[in-house]
Amino acid sequence: MTETSTTTTTKNAARALFDHPKVKEYYKEMCSEGSFVDQMATDILSKDKYRAFLSQDSHFLYHFNRAYAMALVLSPNVEQQKIFHDLIGGVLEELNLHKGACERWGVLETEIHPACQAYVDFLQSLHDSKSLDGLVAGMVPCMRLYASLGQEFVAKNRIIKDCPYKEWFDEYFNEGIEGLAQLLESLLPETITTEIETNYIEAMRLERDFFAAQI
Numbered sequence: 001m002t003e004t005s006t007t008t009t010t011k012n013a014a015r016a017l018f019d020h021p022k023v024k025e026y027y028k029e030m031c032s033e034g035s036f037v038d039q040m041a042t043d044i045l046s047k048d049k050y051r052a053f054l055s056q057d058s059h060f061l062y063h064f065n066r067a068y069a070m071a072l073v074l075s076p077n078v079e080q081q082k083i084f085h086d087l088i089g090g091v092l093e094e095l096n097l098h099k100g101a102c103e104r105w106g107v108l109e110t111e112i113h114p115a116c117q118a119y120v121d122f123l124q125s126l127h128d129s130k131s132l133d134g135l136v137a138g139m140v141p142c143m144r145l146y147a148s149l150g151q152e153f154v155a156k157n158r159i160i161k162d163c164p165y166k167e168w169f170d171e172y173f174n175e176g177i178e179g180l181a182q183l184l185e186s187l188l189p190e191t192i193t194t195e196i197e198t199n200y201i202e203a204m205r206l207e208r209d210f211f212a213a214q215i
Contacts, residue, residue: 014185026208036211040165055110063120065091070127090180115213119206137199143181
């Protein structure tokens with residue numbers, strides 16, 4: 001896509017970006033047999049690795065919510081500020097669920113993995129660029145990915161019976177997460193510029209690397 005590439009609606013833009021060949025490749029890797037998420041679904045993943053993942057993910061979510069706050073500051077009008085306010089609230093609820101999971105699993109803070117920090121640094125760089133569209137494009141993949149993973153594994157019955165990690169899938173297979181993903185996607189511009197496409201693809205790559213690093 002070029003700087004003049006356009007789509008009819010933001011919904012179509014979101015679909016076009018998620019259907020990009022590179023994005024589909026990364027998504028397929030994250031859903032494949034033996035992937036981190038598949039190991040959770042089949043109870044192959046060790047408990048220690050799951051605890052480490054929860055710690056890493058909590059760190060990332062904190063900074064992801066900071067990126068929402070950065071986006072709110074960059075918003076050109078009150079309507080968009082309200083949207084980011086709602087999205088911030090959604091992550092705060094998610095962080096509360098993570099806190100409960102960390103307490104149940106006895107999670108301790110661990111050293112942040114470079115793959116996790118790389119995504120955090122990426123979001124910071126997008127804020128520093130002062131491009132709201134670019135920042136949104138770098139955040140949408142996270143929301144769309146988690147909502148899609150929940151649908152992929154729960155709706156297709158890929159989770160074994162009595163899976164100890166089912167709570168993670170239940171957290172992301174619900175109308176609330178899908179609604180928040182669509183809300184953020186609604187802020188994507190109808191024109192998919194090189195910046196939008198590049199940031200979206202890079203964010204999905206970073207997600208792929210983050211999950212791969214947990215195995």
